[in-house]
Every structure is written in C-alpha cells, then in structure tokens.
Amino acid sequence: MATNLQEYSHKRLNMLTGEWVLVSPHRAKRPWQGQHEEVSKEKRPSYDENCYLCATNTRINGEINPAYTDVFVFTNDFAALQKESPSFEVEEGLFKAKSETGICKVICFSPDHSQSLADMEVEDIQKVVHVWQREYLSLGQNEEINYVQIFENKGAVMGCSNPHPHGQIWSQSSLPNEVEKKDREQRNYFKNHNSSLLVDYLAQEIAAKERVIFENEDFLVLTPFWAIWPFEVMIAPKKAQRDISEMKASEANNFAEAIAVVTRAYDQLFQTSFPYTSGIHQAPTNGDKNEYWHWHMSFYPPLLRSATVKKFMVGYELFGSPQRDITPEIAAQRLKEFV
Numbered sequence: 001m002a003t004n005l006q007e008y009s010h011k012r013l014n015m016l017t018g019e020w021v022l023v024s025p026h027r028a029k030r031p032w033q034g035q036h037e038e039v040s041k042e043k044r045p046s047y048d049e050n051c052y053l054c055a056t057n058t059r060i061n062g063e064i065n066p067a068y069t070d071v072f073v074f075t076n077d078f079a080a081l082q083k084e085s086p087s088f089e090v091e092e093g094l095f096k097a098k099s100e101t102g103i104c105k106v107i108c109f110s111p112d113h114s115q116s117l118a119d120m121e122v123e124d125i126q127k128v129v130h131v132w133q134r135e136y137l138s139l140g141q142n143e144e145i146n147y148v149q150i151f152e153n154k155g156a157v158m159g160c161s162n163p164h165p166h167g168q169i170w171s172q173s174s175l176p177n178e179v180e181k182k183d184r185e186q187r188n189y190f191k192n193h194n195s196s197l198l199v200d201y202l203a204q205e206i207a208a209k210e211r212v213i214f215e216n217e218d219f220l221v222l223t224p225f226w227a228i229w230p231f232e233v234m235i236a237p238k239k240a241q242r243d244i245s246e247m248k249a250s251e252a253n254n255f256a257e258a259i260a261v262v263t264r265a266y267d268q269l270f271q272t273s274f275p276y277t278s279g280i281h282q283a284p285t286n287g288d289k290n291e292y293w294h295w296h297m298s299f300y301p302p303l304l305r306s307a308t309v310k311k312f313m314v315g316y317e318l319f320g321s322p323q324r325d326i327t328p329e330i331a332a333q334r335l336k337e338f339v
Helices: 002-007 025-029 122-140 177-193 197-208 249-269 328-336
Strands: 010-014 019-023 072-075 089-092 095-098 102-108 147-154 166-172 212-215 219-222 233-237 276-281 296-300
Touching: 002 025, 002 328, 102 122, 122 147, 122 166, 122 249, 177 197, 177 276, 197 212, 197 219, 212 249, 212 328, 219 249, 233 249, 249 296, 249 328
Parallel strands: none
Antiparallel strands: 010 019, 072 102, 089 095, 102 166, 147 166, 147 276, 212 219, 219 233, 233 296, 276 296
C-alpha cells in the first residue's frame, strides 16, 4: 500500500469533512516554469512608528494603543461582522439570505514588530495561548455567539495587511461552512463508535509513524493523511478535549511548544519567514454538550518547492476537488529534519 501511495495517483478521504483530495505523486518531478514569488529580505525594526499595531501608536480610528509588553487584544477597527446588525431574513424564490452578527478582535502576539511566533520563546507563546483561552470563554458566554474562530494570516502572500505579529478572532451567531462539516462528521463517528474520531485517528498515526513530525506528553504534530496544502500540519491534543479552555497550564505550555516547533521548522525548510494561514477548530459555544468534538489547530502554508514557488488553488481545485503532488509522507519527513 505504501508503495502505491507514493507512486500512483489516488484519492484520500478527509474524515473530518467527508471530502476527498486527489494526490498525484508522479507530478512532483515535473519542471516548474510558472510564477515565482518575491522573497522579502526586509529586516523589520522592533518598533515601527507607522505601524497601527505597535505599542503607543495611534490606530486608524484615532485610538491609541497602550504601552503593552506582551499580548494586546482589541476589537477590530474594520470588523467583518457587525455586533448591532438588525435581525432579518430574505426568502424570495431561490434568493435566500439571513442576517449574521458577531464580534471580531485582533490579538497582537508581541510588542516586538520584528518577530513572528517562530521567533518567540515558548513561555511567550503560552501567554498567547492563555489569551486565546480567555477570549474563547468570554465570547462564547455571549448568547448571540455560537462559534469562535481563532486564526492567523502570516505573510503578504496570505493577504496579511500588517507584518506586526498578530492574529484574529471572528466570533459569530452561526457555524461557518468548514465547522459545520467537521461538526457533522465528528458527531456521526461518535454516534457510531462511541469514541472520539480524532483520538482513534491519532492512535493510528502514532502506530504508523509515517506522518508524525513531533510529539510531547500532550500533543501530536503531524501532516494529516488527507492534507491538501504541500506542507500542511495539524496539532492535536492526544486526549479528547472539546475546546482549548479544557487545557491545564501544563498542557497549554506543551501546546505552545508544539506551535514553536512547527513555526520554526517552517522557517528553516526554505530559509525564509514561512507564510501560512493557521486556525483552531473547536466545539461551538451554542450551549450543547458537543461531547463528540476534539479540537485541533491546522497550518495551511502555500509554499511548494522553495521560498519562491507557491501552490495555487486553481483550475481542477476550484472546479473539481483539491489536489496535491508531494505526498503528506514526504512533506512530514522533510519538516521532521528541522525538529
């Protein structure tokens, strides 16, 4: 089976979404004559007087950032979701729409403008984790909020408009599309097996040892069997936890260590500040038990062969299904070299 998966085109099932990804390992040998990204050689200063996120600077709305020394959180000045939107619904034949409300926040990971998570110490990343936990609980207690999405866009190629180390939280009244899929698949698996889908999956990955990049006492870091992006990575707690608020202090520290390992390995892979989008999927805050949920964090980086060659989601990916050339097993082996 292993030989076939490394040499011949095939499909792999993403059990968390119920969707398939096409894998074409033979295409990894094709010559590349497409676009090459520009690699930024800019050395950022620790403080930038023109940065809206640096400490003591004035943001676009006129508010002044405090002289923060670790993590700083504020309500997004350009929120995608409006807290005070009126409730409405449109249904005219095949035209359907519903109002959607929410609260969006920005989290500055560090006052140091030059850093990324890969440059931060584990104890400083742990402070970010604690803020994620606090915000998840605080926002989730709002009766109007049924899901809290924590994420980070790193790098201009991922659409990040400000290089200062920061992430975002979008919390809203309904479940986003990707979360609905994972909610459905985990619920169905729990109903049929009376166990966590991810706990069973992680046990199989630990036994296989092919895609595991790093592990500590509480967390497994791996390239998922069904990974779409070339160097996609998942961090998941070994024991079933519905959301990040269930982590104890020691577990939060081990989670921070896992994040540090992933981001540092990325930067060393192509000797560049590695761009990615990362996010945490966890249980909805809708008041249900959601006992079938097992939270996890995913990293979706676009780089394919080098710091300048990017994976594009076009053509077949947009009209058919996701497709990848380099196999998850090869990607995991390459990342493991830098752990």
